[in-house]
Amino acid sequence: MNYEEEIDIGAEVDLVVSAYPVEDDVLEEELLAADQTTQQYQEVQIPEVVKKFILYFHRNVLENNVNELHSIYEGSFNKLTEKFYAKESWPDPEAISPLVNDDQVFLTLYRELYYRHIYSRLTPTIEHRFHSYENYCDLFNYILNSEGPVNLELPNQWLWDIIDEFIYQFQSFSNYRNRLKNKTEEELALLRDNSQIWSCYSVLNVLYSLIQKSRITEQLLVSKNGGDMLEAAGEYGSRPLYKMLGYFSIVGLLRVHCLLGDFTLALKMMDNIELNKKQALFARVTACHVTTYYYVGFAYMMLRRYADAIKAFSHILVFINRTKQYHTRSYQHDQINKKADQMYALLAMCVTLCPTRLDENIHSQLREKYAEQSNKLSRPDEAIQVFEELFQFACPKFISPNGPNFDDPEVLNRAPFEPIQHYTKIFSSDVQHSILLPTLRSYLKLYSTMGNAKLASFLDIDPQQLRTLLMVAKIRSRQTKWVEGTLLEGELQSTSDLDFCLKEDMIHVSESKVGRRYGDWFLRNINKFQDILGGLELTANTA
Amino acid sequence: MARISNTPSNRPEVIQLLIDGVDRYNPDNVSILEEYLASQCTNRECDAMANLAILKLYQFNNHLINDQVVNNILVKALTTLPEPDFNLCLYMLSEQMANEEAVMRLVKLQDLLEQCRYADFWKTYESDDYFKELTAEVLGFEDSIRANIANAVSMSFQSIEVPNLSSYLNLKDAALSEFIKAQGWTESSNTVTIPVNKDNEAKTTVLVENIKFE
Numbered sequence: 001m002n003y004e005e006e007i008d009i010g011a012e013v014d015l016v017v018s019a020y021p022v023e024d025d026v027l028e029e030e031l032l033a034a035d036q037t038t039q040q041y042q043e044v045q046i047p048e049v050v051k052k053f054i055l056y057f058h059r060n061v062l063e064n065n066v067n068e069l070h071s072i073y074e075g076s077f078n079k080l081t082e083k084f085y086a087k088e089s090w091p092d093p094e095a096i097s098p099l100v101n102d103d104q105v106f107l108t109l110y111r112e113l114y115y116r117h118i119y120s121r122l123t124p125t126i127e128h129r130f131h132s133y134e135n136y137c138d139l140f141n142y143i144l145n146s147e148g149p150v151n152l153e154l155p156n157q158w159l160w161d162i163i164d165e166f167i168y169q170f171q172s173f174s175n176y177r178n179r180l181k182n183k184t185e186e187e188l189a190l191l192r193d194n195s196q197i198w199s200c201y202s203v204l205n206v207l208y209s210l211i212q213k214s215r216i217t218e219q220l221l222v223s224k225n226g227g228d229m230l231e232a233a234g235e236y237g238s239r240p241l242y243k244m245l246g247y248f249s250i251v252g253l254l255r256v257h258c259l260l261g262d263f264t265l266a267l268k269m270m271d272n273i274e275l276n277k278k279q280a281l282f283a284r285v286t287a288c289h290v291t292t293y294y295y296v297g298f299a300y301m302m303l304r305r306y307a308d309a310i311k312a313f314s315h316i317l318v319f320i321n322r323t324k325q326y327h328t329r330s331y332q333h334d335q336i337n338k339k340a341d342q343m344y345a346l347l348a349m350c351v352t353l354c355p356t357r358l359d360e361n362i363h364s365q366l367r368e369k370y371a372e373q374s375n376k377l378s379r380p381d382e383a384i385q386v387f388e389e390l391f392q393f394a395c396p397k398f399i400s401p402n403g404p405n406f407d408d409p410e411v412l413n414r415a416p417f418e419p420i421q422h423y424t425k426i427f428s429s430d431v432q433h434s435i436l437l438p439t440l441r442s443y444l445k446l447y448s449t450m451g452n453a454k455l456a457s458f459l460d461i462d463p464q465q466l467r468t469l470l471m472v473a474k475i476r477s478r479q480t481k482w483v484e485g486t487l488l489e490g491e492l493q494s495t496s497d498l499d500f501c502l503k504e505d506m507i508h509v510s511e512s513k514v515g516r517r518y519g520d521w522f523l524r525n526i527n528k529f530q531d532i533l534g535g536l537e538l539t540a541n542t543a
Numbered sequence: 544m545a546r547i548s549n550t551p552s553n554r555p556e557v558i559q560l561l562i563d564g565v566d567r568y569n570p571d572n573v574s575i576l577e578e579y580l581a582s583q584c585t586n587r588e589c590d591a592m593a594n595l596a597i598l599k600l601y602q603f604n605n606h607l608i609n610d611q612v613v614n615n616i617l618v619k620a621l622t623t624l625p626e627p628d629f630n631l632c633l634y635m636l637s638e639q640m641a642n643e644e645a646v647m648r649l650v651k652l653q654d655l656l657e658q659c660r661y662a663d664f665w666k667t668y669e670s671d672d673y674f675k676e677l678t679a680e681v682l683g684f685e686d687s688i689r690a691n692i693a694n695a696v697s698m699s700f701q702s703i704e705v706p707n708l709s710s711y712l713n714l715k716d717a718a719l720s721e722f723i724k725a726q727g728w729t730e731s732s733n734t735v736t737i738p739v740n741k742d743n744e745a746k747t748t749v750l751v752e753n754i755k756f757e
Contacts, residue, residue, distance in 0.1 A: 200603055201568070201603065204568065208565050260599075260602065261602075261634040261635050262595065262599055262634075262635060263631060263634070264591075264592060264595060264631060265595070265599070268592075302627075302630075302631070302634070303627050303631070304627045304630075400637065401602050401603050402603070402605060405605075417637070417638050417639075419638075422638050422641065423634060426630055426633050426634060429654065430630055430657070433657050433658050464662075467707070468658060468659040468660050468661075469659075470699055471659040471695050471696070471698075471699045472657075472658060472659045474695070474698050474699040474742070475625050475659070475695055475698065476625075478698070478742070499745050499746070500699075500745050501699065501700065501701050501743045501744060501745045502699055502700045502701065502702075502703070503700070503701045503702045504702050504703065504704060504734055508745045509745060510745035510746055510747040510748075511747060512747065512748040512749070513747070513748075513749050519754045
C-alpha cells in the first residue's frame with residue numbers, strides 16, 4: 001500500500017544543469033570600468049554601459065540569437081539591475097527609443113522587462129498597471145494577430161516569465177482593485193471607467209488563444225499516440241516561440257483556475273500533459289516545473305485526494321533538494337525557496353489528514369521546518385488554528401473574478417471581499433471533521449479488539465458519538481487515488497494502514513504491518529564493507 | 544455514487560463538447576447547462592462537472608445568477624457524498640451567495656452528513672419544512688441520502704443493532720425491514736448482519752519487500 005515509490009528525476013536534473021547560463025566576462029569588465037566613472041553619472045543620463053547593453057540586446061533580438069539572449073536575459077540584465085536600478089526603474093522606453101531606431105517590437109519586449117522590474121522592486125501606480133496591461137495586449141496582438149507567424153525567437157525562460165508575470169500582474173491587479181478604502185477620486189474613476197482592463201475574460205482569452213494558435217493540444221496528442229507532428233502543429237505551432245507559449249499557457253490556465261477556485265477545471269487543463277513522463281517540456285524551465293507541481297498538488301488537496309497531493313509535493317520537493325546548488329545562483333532562488341516552504345506546510349497538513357510514509361529527506365526537512373506545527377496538528381484543541389495559519393501561508397493568492405460593484409452606492413463602505421477568507425472558512429470546516437481522528441488512531445493502534453463503551457470513555461465522548469466518529473474514520477480512509485489516465489481519474493483505494501470493523505459493540509482492529517525491510521540495510525552495509533576493504537588494501541599497499 | 548473522476552456514461556454529446564471547449568465561457572450557453580441540470584434532477588443522475596460549469600458562468604456573470612439553480616446544484620452535491628462535490632461548489636460561490644439563507648441551511652445539512660451524524664441529520668431535516676422545500680426539485684433526494692448512509696454503514700459494521708440502524712436511516716419497522724432486505728443484509732432478533740465485504744473486514748496484512756536477485 002505504501003511502498004516508497006522510486007522518484008526518478010535524473011533526466012530532469014540534467015536539464016537544470018545544462019540550462020545554467022555561462023558567465024559573461026565582457027560585461028564584468030565593463031562594469032568595472034563603469035565603477036570608475038560613477039562620479040560623472042548624472043541621474044538623467046543613461047550610463048554608457050547600459051546603452052551598450054541595450055544595443056547589444058537589440059542586435060541579438062533581431063538576429064534571433066536564442067543562446068545569447070538567454071545569457072543576456074538571465075545574467076547581464078540582472079547584473080545591471082543590481083548595479084544601477086536596484087531602487088529605481090530602468091530608463092523610460094521613450095528615452096531608449098532612439099537607440100534602437102524606434103523598433104516597436106523590441107520596445108514592447110523592453111517594456112515587458114521595464115514593468116516587470118517596477119512590480120518586483122518598486123510599487124506600481126495605477127498608470128503603470130494600465131500601461132503594462134496595454135503593453136501585454138500589444139505583445140500578444142503582435143504574436144497572435146500578425147499576418148502569419150512572427151519571426152521572433154526568445155529563450156524559454158523568458159517565454160515562461162512572460163506568461164507567469166502576466167498572470168501575476170492580473171492577480172495583483174484584482175487584489176488592488178478590491179481595496180477601495182485608500183484610493184483617490186481619480187483612481188476610483190479610472191477603475192470605474194475601465195472595467196475591461198485586466199478583466200478575467202481577456203486574460204483567459206489570451207491564454208486560450210495561445211493554446212489554439214500553437215495547436216499544442218494536437219501536438220501533445222501526437223507525441224503521446226504517434227502521428228504526423230508537422231501536420232498537427234501547423235504553420236504556427238511548428239515554431240518554437242508559439243509551441244512553448246502554447247505549452248506554458250496550459251500551465252498558466254492550471255494556475256488561473258486554481259486562483260478562481262475551480263480546482264477540477266484546473267486539473268482538467270492538464271489532460272494532455274503527462275506528469276510522469278521523462279523529458280517533459282515543463283521540466284525545461286525550473287520555475288514552470290515547480291509551479292506545475294505546486295498547483296496540481298494544491299488542487300488535489302482541495303479535492304480531498306490527499307494521497308495524490310502528497311505524491312505531487314514529494315516529487316517536486318525531492319527535485320528541489322537535489323538541484324539546490326544550481327539554484328543559488330539563479331535570481332529565482334528566492335521564489336523557488338518560498339514555494340518550497342509553502343509546499344512543506346501543505347505537506348504537513350496532508351500528512352496529518354492522511355498519514356503516509358514519506359521519503360526520508362523530505363521527512364527530515366519537514367520536521368526541521370514545521371516540527372512544532374506538525375505536533376499541534378494532531379492535538380484536537382490546537383489543530384484548527386494551526387491548519388488555518390498554514391493554509392493561509394501556503395495557499396495561492398485567490399482572486400475574485402469581478403471587481404467591486406461600482407453601481408452600488410455603499411461600495412466604498414463595504415469591507416472588501418477577500419476570497420482567501422472565504423476559502424479558509426470552507427477548508428477549515430472540512431478539516432474540523434477530522435480533528436479527533438489522529439487521537440482515535442493512536443488508541444486503535446494499541447488494541448486488537450475493544451469495546452465501544454471503553455474506547456468512548458478513553459476519548460471522553462459518548463458511545464453514539466464514537467460510532468459516528470468511527471464511520472467518519474472509515475470513510476476518510478478511502479480516497480480516490482490516481483492510477484492511470486488523466487489527472488482527474490482515479491480509483492477508490494484505502495490509504496490507511498489501520499483498519500477496523502464494528503460488530504455490534506465490539507471494535508475489531510487490524511493493522512497492516514510492513515515486513516522487515518532488509519534490502520536497504522544490506523545495500524548500505526555492503527557499501528560500508530567495500531569501503532573498509534578498500535581502505536585496508538590501501539594501507540596494505542603503502543605499508 | 545457519481546465521481547468527478549469518472550465521466551457519467553449518459554452525458555449527452557453536446558454537453559461534453561460544451562464543457563471541453565471554450566464555449567463553456569459563453570454566457571449564452573448557460574441555459575443549455577441549466578436544462579441539463581433540470582433533467583439530472585428528474586432522472587436522479589448527477590453530473591458534477593457540468594454543474595460546476597454553471598457555477599463558473601455565474602461567477603463571471605453575476606447577472607445570470609439564478610438562486611434556485613444554485614440550490615439545486617448544492618442539493619445534488621449532497622447526494623454524492625462523500626465525494627467533495629459540495630465543497631467544490633462552495634468554493635465557486637461568491638461570499639454574497641454563500642451567505643444566503645438557503646445556502647447556509649444546506650451547509651448545515653452537509654456538515655451533519657460529513658460528520659456521519661445521521662440521526663441528527665434526519666432530526667434537522669424533519670424539523671423544518673423549509674428543507675423539504677429546498678430539496679423538492681431534486682427527485683429521490685431522500686433515497687440517495689439513504690443509499691449513501693447504507694454504504695457508510697456497510698463499510699464500517701459487520702453487525703449493528705436495529706435501533707442504531709433505524710436512527711441512521713430514519714426508517715422504522717416495516718419500511719426498515721424492506722430496506723434491509725433490499726440491501727442484502729439479514730435481520731435477526733435485534734441485530735442486523737451485514738455480509739463481509741472488502742471494506743468491513745478487518746484483516747491483518749503484512750507487506751513484505753519483494754527483492755529479486757538477477
